[in-house]
Amino acid sequence: MTDTTRSSDPSTPTWQGMDHHVRVPDTSMLPDTQTSPPATVALMKRAVQGAHTTIDRLADSAAPRVRHIGEVVACVDDALQVQNQRMRNAGDEWTDDLRDTVRRRPLTSVVVAFALGAVLARIAR
Numbered sequence: 410m411t412d413t414t415r416s417s418d419p420s421t422p423t424w425q426g427m428d429h430h431v432r433v434p435d436t437s438m439l440p441d442t443q444t445s446p447p448a449t450v451a452l453m454k455r456a457v458q459g460a461h462t463t464i465d466r467l468a469d470s471a472a473p474r475v476r477h478i479g480e481v482v483a484c485v486d487d488a489l490q491v492q493n494q495r496m497r498n499a500g501d502e503w504t505d506d507l508r509d510t511v512r513r514r515p516l517t518s519v520v521v522a523f524a525l526g527a528v529l530a531r532i533a534r
Contacts, residue, residue, distance in 0.1 A: 511518040
């Protein structure tokens with residue numbers, strides 16, 4: 410069986426401890442190498458740096474707006490909590506008042522409930 414990983418080029422170095430030839434990767438783009446990087450790598454680095462700078466600038470300009478929106482949302486949340494509590498209290502007061510009225514005048518309450526039911530039934534037809 411033939412080994413397809415072997416290179417016919419004798420100048421291709423092999424990794425130590427391996428019985429087949431493997432091409433050594435080009436290290437010219439790795440940091441701390443003596444060879445200068447190709448122009449495309451330098452162009453890519455400038456593009457990446459420009460993107461980082463733009464994103465940082467956008468984040469810096471958006472941060473105060475996001476903070477302001479957070480404060481507004483917190484204020485609205487507080488106002489809604491207060492209004493919710495007021496409505497619950499009003500509902501509880503109405504329920505208590507209705508119970509007291511039914512206890513004081515049970516016959517009148519039954520007649521009013523019957524009349525209200527009849528009116529609603531006619532409207533629903």
